[in-house]
Amino acid sequence: MTKNKLSTPKDTQAGFVAIIGAPNAGKSTLLNRLIGQKISIVSPKAQTTRMRILGILTEDATQIGFIDTPGIFEAKRRLDRAMVQAAWNSLEDADAILLLIDASAKQDKKIGEIFAELTKRNKRVAVALNKIDKITPDKLLPLAEKLNETGIVDDIFMISVLNGDGVDDLKKHLKKKMPDSPWFFGEDQLSDLPSQLLAAEITREQLYRQLQQELPYGATVVPESWENKKDGSAVIRQTIVVARPNHRPMVLGKGGERVKSISQAARQEIEKFLGHKAHLFLEVKVDEKWQDRPEFYRMFGLEFVSL
Ligand code: GDP
Ligand code: MG
Numbered sequence: 001m002t003k004n005k006l007s008t009p010k011d012t013q014a015g016f017v018a019i020i021g022a023p024n025a026g027k028s029t030l031l032n033r034l035i036g037q038k039i040s041i042v043s044p045k046a047q048t049t050r051m052r053i054l055g056i057l058t059e060d061a062t063q064i065g066f067i068d069t070p071g072i073f074e075a076k077r078r079l080d081r082a083m084v085q086a087a088w089n090s091l092e093d094a095d096a097i098l099l100l101i102d103a104s105a106k107q108d109k110k111i112g113e114i115f116a117e118l119t120k121r122n123k124r125v126a127v128a129l130n131k132i133d134k135i136t137p138d139k140l141l142p143l144a145e146k147l148n149e150t151g152i153v154d155d156i157f158m159i160s161v162l163n164g165d166g167v168d169d170l171k172k173h174l175k176k177k178m179p180d181s182p183w184f185f186g187e188d189q190l191s192d193l194p195s196q197l198l199a200a201e202i203t204r205e206q207l208y209r210q211l212q213q214e215l216p217y218g219a220t221v222v223p224e225s226w227e228n229k230k231d232g233s234a235v236i237r238q239t240i241v242v243a244r245p246n247h248r249p250m251v252l253g254k255g256g257e258r259v260k261s262i263s264q265a266a267r268q269e270i271e272k273f274l275g276h277k278a279h280l281f282l283e284v285k286v287d288e289k290w291q292d293r294p295e296f297y298r299m300f301g302l303e304f305v306s307l
Contacts, residue, residue, distance in 0.1 A: 203266040
């Protein structure tokens with residue numbers, strides 16, 4: 001809901017921050033913490049985020065639109081390429097770029113590739129070394145030195161998104177980077193993602209949480225309909241699309257138990273974000289070719305790239 005209050009401050013700042021990084025660095029978790037509400041799905045499995053999600057933070061006179069990108073990774077499949085493309089494109093609209101690095105993970109060549117691409121695009125970044133709750137401080141110094149050597153890192157923050165350490169300093173810094181500008185969104189607006197897609201994303205998150213291994217990567221959730229009832233509740237219908245016939249019984253589970261549990265967990269999350277009751281109906285369909293259909297890409301705001 002947007003609401004333009006008369007009390008909007010006169011001298012405002014507004015801009016966009018792109019959050020980039022390798023899969024699993026903690027980008028979505030950071031976005032949710034900054035916004036103070038869950039708007040991007042998180043899972044321990046890599047590459048959960050498919051869409052460019054704009055989370056909006058309005059504090060004092062400053063408004064920041066955060067762009068949560070799919071991780072940057074080696075892309076072979078069409079869907080993967082579209083996701084990586086979306087991540088890079090998001091930099092072009094950004095007033096500041098935040099590169100999030102999992103400081104507790106072994107740094108592989110992905111980080112080097114990200115820096116090469118940033119240099120090629122003439123971009124400077126702020127870096128946040130995340131997950132410092134998992135490591136000893138002496139591990140951070142060599143990493144920080146390497147970052148300085150790249151010549152394109154303006155600031156380095158050491159944070160733990162999990163327990164909140166350093167996140168406020170990072171936020172203050174990003175706020176200062178925003179140019180003078182009228183706000184782009186109402187001051188109560190948290191995301192530019194339509195509720196229907198957000199609700200479908202919440203269901204998709206449960207696929208990652210409740211199903212094994214590769215299945216969720218080959219599946220997607222499509223919003224079908226949304227009806228707001230007079231009693232204040234919403235009736236939401238979604239379709240889970242799987243890529244293989246044998247995935248359907250896996251999603252359904254014995255006697256439909258699995259899909260029931262997915263639906264229950266998703267409904268509770270959806271009710272939390274809506275602030276009222278919801279009824280969620282899920283159907284499971286097989287479409288072996290869904291990843292080759294342009295309409296799925298448009299729905300997620302991704303570009304359909306030719307192979
Ligand atoms: P993304 O792929 O970059 O969006 O990463 P996610 O936000 O989905 O997070 C990946 C995993 O890292 C999740 O299991 C998070 O709970 C975990 N995580 C994120 N931040 C931290 C942190 O500061 N400390 C620890 N220990 N785990 C974190
Ligand atoms: Mg993510």
